[in-house]
Amino acid sequence: MSGPTHKLINNNGTKGIDIGDWTILSHKTSILSSNEIDTASADLGIPIPEMIFGNNYLSIEHKKSGFKLEFKALPALAMVDQSSTSSDHIKVSYAREWFDKRSMANQEHITDVVKPYDWTYSTRYSGSNVSTNNALEFRPTTEESIDIEQLKRPDPILFYDENILFEDELADNGTALLTTKMRVMPGCFFILLRFFLRVDDVLFRVYDTRIYHRLGAPTVIRECSTRESSYKDIRSRIPRSKGDDLSLLLDSNWVSSQLPEQESFVESVQLVAI
Amino acid sequence: MVLDLDRCIESLFKRQLLAESVIKEICERTKELLMNESNVVHINAPVTVVGDIHGQFYDLLEIFKIGGYCPDTNYLFLGDYVDRGLYSVETMSILTCLKLRYPDRVQLVRGNHESRAVTQTYGFYTECMKKYGSPQVWHYFTDLFDYLTLSVVIDNMIFCVHGGLSPSIHTIDQIKVMDRFKEIPHEGPMADLVWSDPDPGREEFAVSPRGAGYTFGSLVVEKFLHENGMDHILRAHQLCMEGFQVLFDDQLSTVWSAPNYCYRCGNLASILEVGVDGERHFNVFEAAPENERPSAAEVQRAAMFANGIPTGLFSGVGSNGAMTSSPAAGNGNGNGASSFLTTAGMDPTQDAIHYFL
Numbered sequence: 001m002s003g004p005t006h007k008l009i010n011n012n013g014t015k016g017i018d019i020g021d022w023t024i025l026s027h028k029t030s031i032l033s034s035n036e037i038d039t040a041s042a043d044l045g046i047p048i049p050e051m052i053f054g055n056n057y058l059s060i061e062h063k064k065s066g067f068k069l070e071f072k073a074l075p076a077l078a079m080v081d082q083s084s085t086s087s088d089h090i091k092v093s094y095a096r097e098w099f100d101k102r103s104m105a106n107q108e109h110i111t112d113v114v115k116p117y118d119w120t121y122s123t124r125y126s127g128s129n130v131s132t133n134n135a136l137e138f139r140p141t142t143e144e145s146i147d148i149e150q151l152k153r154p155d156p157i158l159f160y161d162e163n164i165l166f167e168d169e170l171a172d173n174g175t176a177l178l179t180t181k182m183r184v185m186p187g188c189f190f191i192l193l194r195f196f197l198r199v200d201d202v203l204f205r206v207y208d209t210r211i212y213h214r215l216g217a218p219t220v221i222r223e224c225s226t227r228e229s230s231y232k233d234i235r236s237r238i239p240r241s242k243g244d245d246l247s248l249l250l251d252s253n254w255v256s257s258q259l260p261e262q263e264s265f266v267e268s269v270q271l272v273a274i
Numbered sequence: 275m276v277l278d279l280d281r282c283i284e285s286l287f288k289r290q291l292l293a294e295s296v297i298k299e300i301c302e303r304t305k306e307l308l309m310n311e312s313n314v315v316h317i318n319a320p321v322t323v324v325g326d327i328h329g330q331f332y333d334l335l336e337i338f339k340i341g342g343y344c345p346d347t348n349y350l351f352l353g354d355y356v357d358r359g360l361y362s363v364e365t366m367s368i369l370t371c372l373k374l375r376y377p378d379r380v381q382l383v384r385g386n387h388e389s390r391a392v393t394q395t396y397g398f399y400t401e402c403m404k405k406y407g408s409p410q411v412w413h414y415f416t417d418l419f420d421y422l423t424l425s426v427v428i429d430n431m432i433f434c435v436h437g438g439l440s441p442s443i444h445t446i447d448q449i450k451v452m453d454r455f456k457e458i459p460h461e462g463p464m465a466d467l468v469w470s471d472p473d474p475g476r477e478e479f480a481v482s483p484r485g486a487g488y489t490f491g492s493l494v495v496e497k498f499l500h501e502n503g504m505d506h507i508l509r510a511h512q513l514c515m516e517g518f519q520v521l522f523d524d525q526l527s528t529v530w531s532a533p534n535y536c537y538r539c540g541n542l543a544s545i546l547e548v549g550v551d552g553e554r555h556f557n558v559f560e561a562a563p564e565n566e567r568p569s570a571a572e573v574q575r576a577a578m579f580a581n582g583i584p585t586g587l588f589s590g591v592g593s594n595g596a597m598t599s600s601p602a603a604g605n606g607n608g609n610g611a612s613s614f615l616t617t618a619g620m621d622p623t624q625d626a627i628h629y630f631l
């Protein structure tokens with residue numbers, strides 16, 4: 001299959017590909033400096049994840065229509081819940097024990113809690129639509145869906161990239177991780193933006209955003225899905241041959257494959273030329 | 275058993291693992307040594323203080339290169355020797371040998387990762403299994419962890435601990451009477467010393483929104499220093515992009531010694547040199563060159579251990595399996611094929627990974 005012509009890009013921390021009418025870029029650099037972190041934290045109103053790749057991004061741009069979608073850490077963090085009950089939904093596994101023992105040790109007078117926020121950094125961020133044309137919006141669709149059969153075919157990969165937007169170790173109580181994976185084939189491109197959460201001894205949660213475009217087609221499809229289950233449930237699925245080795249629990253792909261899907265919806269955007 | 279510590283240390287510097295029986299012996303002997311140490315060890319300057327290492331053995335070698343080798347330089351390590359990096363076994367082995375060989379010149383403080391529960395999840399257990407074929411070595415080391423001291427005081431002026439302060443602890447004497455010879459509990463003063471974090475935006479203690487863990491503020495720091503006649507708190511535990519951070523009007527410092535943390539953060543690291551007159555100097559350094567350009571053999575090894583260990587050693591693997599080079603840590607190395615993102619277990623061909631769905 002000979003698709004549209006393409007050209008690889010590799011320039012100072014930015015890699016990517018020009019293919020057909022698309023420019024796809026992935027930029028990687030170090031985590032934010034202390035100053036950048038202070039600014040971001042002040043803007044967002046929440047503590048920033050420890051490993052904040054605030055300047056990393058993945059972007060896709062369709063020159064003809066002006067459609068542009070970016071994946072970045074700070075807009076994703078802007079969607080983290082900061083309501084008054086946001087830190088109450090999930091607590092570490094030993095929170096109850098901690099609370100009880102504190103009462104016994106007369107430390108109850110320390111009631112001051114850091115301003116509430118969802119400390120798991122759960123975010124349903126599905127990308128930043130920075131298209132120049134406001135009409136280029138994602139709208140729900142029931143007719144279109146991602147062509148999984150095409151994606152299963154071992155078509156040559158012209159460009160492959162993995163990028164990390166943020167990671168936090170939840171004070172050694174687990175992991176919150178936001179990453180992107182992308183692959184470009186002669187006939188289509190495919191992106192997976194994944195928020196992966198593990199709270200040790202409590203739960204696993206995955207928010208996935210998949211972006212699919214068949215090159216030359218008039219639309220881009222976006223599918224968002226949620227998976228979640230208890231830590232105990234997933235741990236029980238580790239093959240017995242592994243014994244006490246819990247390393248599979250650190251593999252987000254294995255965990256995601258074990259998590260039941262809870263909800264998903266599909267949207268698409270029409271790439272209309274201005 | 276006749277133990278030639280110098281020979282062990284020499285082997286470890288060459289990254290050769292010690293035999294399981296040797297690990298057992300050095301752990302036994304080191305426990306006997308540590309048993310007699312107080313929960314608060316008093317030492318004198320000059321001393322070089324090291325923060326979190328997390329199994330980044332090549333960077334530990336860098337630390338010895340820039341800070342000086344034992345016993346010429348006195349060292350105080352603030353914990354978190356294992357987990358996350360690829361060489362926790364080598365790191366812990368060499369530090370144990372150095373402590374045993376030069377007990378008065380090397381101090382090892384316990385970090386929150388020196389715990390059975392944490393090391394089962396964050397890599398040390400898995401690494402021991404892979405390198406020794408059984409969990410025995412993990413048992414020897416985790417038993418040893420129970421003996422590590424909780425704090426050190428330099429020249430009666432600088433209080434050094436892995437995490438931070440506790441609402442249950444107002445004086446050094448209160449630390450001295452604790453029973454530390456056990457697994458780190460989930461709560462209480464021993465947990466607080468290895469887990470708590472400073473919060474420069476606050477004055478008092480506050481509870482973390484996670485439901486467990488304290489942060490402490492400026493008045494807490496002032497009061498503790500005043501009460502105990504000291505002028506500085508030195509701790510580790512938190513990642514610093516610049517390798518260190520100074521807070522509360524120079525009353526508290528965080529020292530972080532794992533550069534390019536997890537092989538992808540691109541951060542600097544530092545060691546703190548405390549002079550005889552109390553002067554404190556942060557010696558800042560980048561990741562060791564070996565961290566950026568592992569040999570083909572290392573890549574092979576890393577690929578074997580990649581499953582389940584949350585690190586990314588190399589920046590990218592082409593579809594034909596060839597490794598692409600990564601930029602120097604100084605100008606950013608935020609990429610890294612994190613093992614989270616691999617599907618196959620021990621499959622050496624990378625192609626399958628690329629066809630994600």
